[in-house]
Amino acid sequence: MVAARSALHEGARPTGVFTRAEIHGDTVLDCDVAIVGSGAGGATMAAELAEAGFDVVVLEEGSYYQTRDFTADSSAMVRQLYREGGATMALGNPPIMFQEGRAVGGSTVINGGMSWRTPASILDGWRTRDGLDISPAQMEPYFERVERRIHVAPMDESAIGIDNQLLKKGADAKGWKIVGNLRNQVHCAGSNRCAFGCPTGAKQSALVSYIPRALHFGARVYADVAVDRITRHGKRATGVMGHVRRADGSRGFHVAVRSKLVVAACGAIHTPALLARSGIRSRSGELGGNLSLHPNVKVVAIFDERLPPSILAMSFPHRGKKLGELMQHYDRMVLAGLLCEDTTTGRVRTINGRPQAFYQLSPRDAANMLRGLSLLSELLFAAGARRILLPFHHAPELQTPDDARRLLDHPVKPSQWEVVTVHMMGTAKMGGDRAASVTDDTGFVHDVDRLLVADASLFPTPVRVNPMETIMALSTRAAGRVIENRRRYLT
Numbered sequence: 001m002v003a004a005r006s007a008l009h010e011g012a013r014p015t016g017v018f019t020r021a022e023i024h025g026d027t028v029l030d031c032d033v034a035i036v037g038s039g040a041g042g043a044t045m046a047a048e049l050a051e052a053g054f055d056v057v058v059l060e061e062g063s064y065y066q067t068r069d070f071t072a073d074s075s076a077m078v079r080q081l082y083r084e085g086g087a088t089m090a091l092g093n094p095p096i097m098f099q100e101g102r103a104v105g106g107s108t109v110i111n112g113g114m115s116w117r118t119p120a121s122i123l124d125g126w127r128t129r130d131g132l133d134i135s136p137a138q139m140e141p142y143f144e145r146v147e148r149r150i151h152v153a154p155m156d157e158s159a160i161g162i163d164n165q166l167l168k169k170g171a172d173a174k175g176w177k178i179v180g181n182l183r184n185q186v187h188c189a190g191s192n193r194c195a196f197g198c199p200t201g202a203k204q205s206a207l208v209s210y211i212p213r214a215l216h217f218g219a220r221v222y223a224d225v226a227v228d229r230i231t232r233h234g235k236r237a238t239g240v241m242g243h244v245r246r247a248d249g250s251r252g253f254h255v256a257v258r259s260k261l262v263v264a265a266c267g268a269i270h271t272p273a274l275l276a277r278s279g280i281r282s283r284s285g286e287l288g289g290n291l292s293l294h295p296n297v298k299v300v301a302i303f304d305e306r307l308p309p310s311i312l313a314m315s316f317p318h319r320g321k322k323l324g325e326l327m328q329h330y331d332r333m334v335l336a337g338l339l340c341e342d343t344t345t346g347r348v349r350t351i352n353g354r355p356q357a358f359y360q361l362s363p364r365d366a367a368n369m370l371r372g373l374s375l376l377s378e379l380l381f382a383a384g385a386r387r388i389l390l391p392f393h394h395a396p397e398l399q400t401p402d403d404a405r406r407l408l409d410h411p412v413k414p415s416q417w418e419v420v421t422v423h424m425m426g427t428a429k430m431g432g433d434r435a436a437s438v439t440d441d442t443g444f445v446h447d448v449d450r451l452l453v454a455d456a457s458l459f460p461t462p463v464r465v466n467p468m469e470t471i472m473a474l475s476t477r478a479a480g481r482v483i484e485n486r487r488r489y490l491t
């Protein structure tokens with residue numbers, strides 16, 4: 001093995017970012033804190049701890065891309081920025097496609113930038129039912145801090161696209177209340193490319209907010225390094241072992257990190273797998289369990305108005321001739337969706353070291369979504385839609401508001417739905433009771449010293465809103481507690 005510093009040289013990237021091109025042999029790194037994963041949770045933790053003077057190393061399996069790399073070639077962007085090119089699936093009937101980012105910045109690089117605080121009623125439930133020392137008032141300073149760092153603000157009027165204007169028209173016609181969108185953006189151009197990496201840098205993903213801040217305060221970020229396991233001495237986590245991920249996905253040089261604190265921030269699918277690969281069990285049986293997904297369904301509405309072209313073909317259950325016929329109307333289509341606060345949970349199992357999610361949509365949640373779809377379709381007709389295509393196999397399209405209302409007359413079995421998700425949560429849940437949770441109130445894994453989880457895995461329940469801000473706020477809160485007890489973690 002060679003010392004890391006001598007094995008590396010600086011390229012065109014910012015100081016502190018290293019990629020496979022700079023790792024020329026098996027490598028050992030020493031630091032105070034090793035953070036695995038650079039998404040919403042990991043990047044926030046890195047910036048907070050580096051700013052407080054901790055020597056931080058971030059290990060990220062995905063590559064390092066910058067704003068200038070985000071091009072109009074959507075399929076290339078999906079291959080580069082999405083794990084498995086976006087084709088990951090939770091097994092059940094129906095199977096549920098889910099998507100995760102794999103790049104420096106994690107899923108924040110490809111997300112929509114919607115930034116919402118955890119609803120007060122969710123935090124209250126986490127206190128009363130899950131035994132957390134948490135409340136809206138306690139979380140307020142963390143939300144405020146995150147919102148300053150990632151520039152959360154209402155959307156600029158000028159960046160609101162015609163599709164959203166149509167939704168507003170429909171809601172106004174129905175007399176429904178509209179809540180404006182809050183997003184982490186600065187001068188968003190409304191180009192609607194968020195899912196492929198923001199080409200203007202307007203979206204304040206972790207890549208352009210927390211990661212540069214962490215680097216500024218001396219953190220080192222190793223891209224293209226996948227962590228295989230957490231090392232331990234007795235009960236104490238002592239670092240991580242991983243490998244360089246070559247461009248073709250094969251294993252390259254070994255990378256070992258020796259640290260005083262380990263943070264697992266791989267997201268709700270990969271954090272339980274990393275812990276399981278490292279031989280960590282939870283006596284609660286909840287490691288990998290408690291998986292919530294906010295099941296998400298979409299309809300396509302066809303209008304008379306012409307709209308800016310968008311990428312819709314992937315959203316249809318139809319194929320072949322029928323898809324061809326529909327795509328003739330692509331410039332008159334609006335894709336609208338809803339997500340459901342799920343009442344059931346699934347599980348991530350680690351099979352041969354790799355995570356596999358299992359999740360069965362419940363009849364209760366399917367019924368809830370049907371009601372949501374009926375209301376959404378009514379709104380779209382009120383906005384002027386002519387036809388609405390539904391996310392069920394072999395479903396006739398809707399042509400009138402009465403069709404929308406009649407949707408509720410016939411329950412749709414869970415197996416018939418086309419469901420997707422981008423909100424995976426809950427697989428290493430925190431809690432006050434060791435027998436029922438994987439981590440304590442901060443995110444420290446029970447029965448392991450110096451191992452902290454800082455990502456969406458921690459949620460005891462789904463959060464009902466888009467999860468990024470909750471993850472960042474909880475990570476800020478946990479970092480604060482580490483900083484307060486720095487003497488304990490620096491020895």
Ligand SMILES: Cc1cc2nc3c(=O)[nH]c(=O)nc-3n(C[C@H](O)[C@H](O)[C@H](O)COP(=O)(O)OP(=O)(O)OC[C@H]3O[C@@H](n4cnc5c(N)ncnc54)[C@H](O)[C@@H]3O)c2cc1C
Pocket residue numbers: 036037038039040041042059060061062099100101102103104105106107108110111112113114115116195225226227228265266267268270271274422423424454455456457465466467468469471
């Ligand atoms: C398309 C899309 C749109 C979304 N839109 C929104 C939105 O508008 N608003 C919102 O609030 N949320 C949104 N989300 C969800 C939000 O982005 C995620 O909930 C959030 O980023 C999850 O944070 P995390 O830290 O748990 O994991 P991630 O941000 O996913 O980061 C995990 C990182 O860990 C890395 N990693 C995993 N395993 C390893 C390993 N073994 N070694 C090294 N690195 C590893 C991964 O490559 C990844 O980069 C969206 C998500 C997607 C995919």
Ligand code: SF4
Pocket residue numbers: 113185187188189190191192193194195197198199200201202203
């Ligand atoms: S400029 Fe485009 S890609 Fe960037 S945040 Fe705005 S809509 Fe998304």
